Amino acid sequence: MDLNTVVEIRDARRPAPWRPGDAWLGGGTYLFSEPQPHLRRLVDLSRTGWTPVRRQPDGSLEIAATCTIAQLSRFAQALPAEAAPLFEQCCRAFLASFKIWNMATVGGNLCNALPAGPMTSLTSALDGTCLLIAQDGARRRVKVADFVTGAGRKVLAEGELLRSVTLPARALGCRTAFRQASLYGLGRSGVLVIGALDPVDGSLAVTVTAATVRPVRLWFPLPPTAGALRSALGSAVADGEWFDDIHGLPEWRRHMTFRYAEEIRRELGGATR
Template identity: 85%
Template sequence: MDLNTVVEIRDARRPEPWRHGDAWLGGGTYLFSEPQPHLRRLVDLSRTGWTPVHTRADGSLEIAATCTIAQLSRYARTLRAEAAPLFEQCCRAFLASFKIWHMATVGGNLCNALPAGPMISLTAALEGECLLRAQDGVRRRTRVTGFVTGAGRKDLAEGEMLRSVTLPARALACRTAFRQASLYRLGRSGVLVIGTLDPVDHSMAVTVTASTVRPVRLWFPLPPTAAALTAALGSAVAGHEWFDDIHGLPAWRRHMTFRLAEEIRRELEEAR
């Protein structure tokens, strides 16, 4: 879609004061998908030259905000980590064309903060930490679970930019379990639940996205009983936090979340 109110595209490598009506341009798959009448200038991140994704000396994985889904998928195929299969599962949860895969970015998916965003699911489940940079160069870090605060809402100030997301080595070493549900065979995720099992201390985490307005991550020092998991989910998600749109009613999303979470609990407990 043409954005006929935009009068200028600026290279992000040339620092200029942030103006009202500015927006960061990554892949643009969301930005150009619907009218954006409030925009006047786009600040293009495509020429920043950031390394899309790489493993750091400490074993953690740093994913640049400009990393595309295709780049992440290719890298994950070479990743020697227990959690490697989860990357492709979440990439495939897009159910998008190859055009979207080669343009949509990890940062864009997080910053749109849509409940069904599978990069939110992936990074929240693997204890991702966002690196944010303000216009004055000040940097701060926040967990993905705190960055996405609601449907379409995120902890991002005016002009602030998501630079990267880092996944710790310990999370990458975890065994994972993945469940997804949709009302349609090729529909948007209505429920997406991910479980992780730490091979060292046998702690378990269950992360819920798509069915809730924000990512919810529950951590247990040892695999919980079915009753304990049900109680934890029930107290962690308030009634108004079950998402409601054409892709699923709150009652259905809640029911499927509890069902899939229990499947994951059993799968990971058996894997101990």
């Protein structure tokens, strides 16, 4: 879609004062999908030259905001880590064409802050941390689980940039379990639950997205009992935080979340209680 209110595209490598009507341009798959009448200028990140994905000396993984879904998928196929299959599972949760895969970015998916954003699911489940850069160059780090605060809402300040997401080495070594539900065969995720079992200390993290307006990540020092897991989920998600749209009623999303969380508990914890 043409954005007929945009009068300028600026190269992000050439700093200039941020002004009302500006927006960061990554892959553009969302920006160009519907009218954006409030926009006047796009700040293009495509020529920044950021390495899409790289392994850090400490074993962590840094994913640039401009990394496309296709690039992340290819990288993960050769990633020697226990959690590697989760990357492809979340990439496939896009249910998008190859054209979208080659343009849509990890950063864009996070910054849209949609409940069904699968990059939010992946990075919050693996305890990711966002690097944010303000217009004055100040940097701050925020956990992905805290970055998205509601449907379409995030903690970004005016003009602030999501530079990258870092996944810790320990999380990459976790054994994972993935559950997804949709009302349609090839529909948007209505429920997405991910479990991650830490082989070092036996702790279990259960992360809920798509069903809730924000990511909900629960951490247990040891795999919980069925009752403890159900109680923790009930306490962590308020009644008004179950998402409600044409892709699923809150009651259905809640029911499926509890069902999938219990399946994951049994799969990863080997528990029967």
